[in-house]
Amino acid sequence: MASRTAPDPARRSERARAAVLTAAAELVAEVGYGGTSIEAIAARAGVGKQTIYRWWPSKGAVVFDAFLAASEHEGSLALPDTGDLAADLRAVLRPTSDELADPGADRTFRALLAEILNDPALHAEYRTRLLDPLLEATRDRLRKAREAGQLAPGTDLDLAIELFYGPLNYRWQFRLGPLTHEHADRLVDAALRALAPPAADGGSGA
Template sequence: MARITAPDPARRNERSRSAILTAAYELVAEIGFGKVTIEAIATRAGVGKQTIYRWWPSKGAVVFDAFLAANEHEGRIALPDTGDLAADLKTVLRLSSDEMSDPALDRTYRALSSEILNDPVVQAEYRARLLDPLLEVTRDRLRSARETGALAPDTDLDFAVELLYGPLNYRWIHQLGPLTHDHADRLVDATLRALDRPATNGTSAA
């Protein structure tokens, strides 16, 4: 008698989850985040709404997961360490600028940014899975530069990270101009000049 194998719930769940993420990503790309509904995602994925709500609490949460799944990079986030701090930071900011200025991603980025600000669940996921790992590896690279003498021994690494990434995000959020490689290079050069400048403790030369 042929052996009857029971369906594997884990495999079925993984197929459903993959279909949901693909559907969410495609719909956002096609019609924009604002017009996407949980119902539309469920219909495209061939599942019930309750299946989506079993894994995600909101539309923002499922779209964020879909974005990560479609753009995931293999392995841990890492920064190059060639021994040339300026060159390494320019490589990273150029890549960030390219991603943020990609017309195919810009609308999704902006919609997700709103969700991150307004949905504590999405914000926590963003911090844990994207922002905090990026900031940590950047601090690691700056710490290495500090240890080798490329940065001053008292360099505040948290402040250095803000100097590096803050202006890039400011320019993108307010659409103040294109995010070019030249702009990224200027940000790195300005950041390193600022970090190299000795503190004046609020005083100035007479």
């Protein structure tokens, strides 16, 4: 008599988890963050609400996980290192500008940011899983640039990070102007001028 293989609970749970994340991403794209509910996510994913709450404490936590899964941010935050610091930074800020300029993504990011700022648990998740790894990856790239003499010897790496990312987020948050590749390039150029090593004294004494 043929033996039967018992269902694998772990595999079934992983399928359900993936279905929830897919449903959350689809609903946010279709009706926006505000129009998305735990009930709607559960119905589309074919799971019960209690299944969702077993893994996530809130709608914001589900959508944040869906955002990470869709954009593949986890595990891929290292900055390029071609030896050309300006080019490497542009390669980060240009696609970031494109993402923030997308109307659908803009609505989701703004709603999710509000949740992150008002939910301490979600804020901790955001710091641990996305923001802190991104800052550390950027800090590592800038440290290498400082060691290579591309930045001033005493460059404060945390302040340098703020010079690159801060103005872009400020422009996006307050809708101060379009987010373009030209703007991203200007940010990189301005920050690198401020952080450049002192010019060598090329003068000769009389």
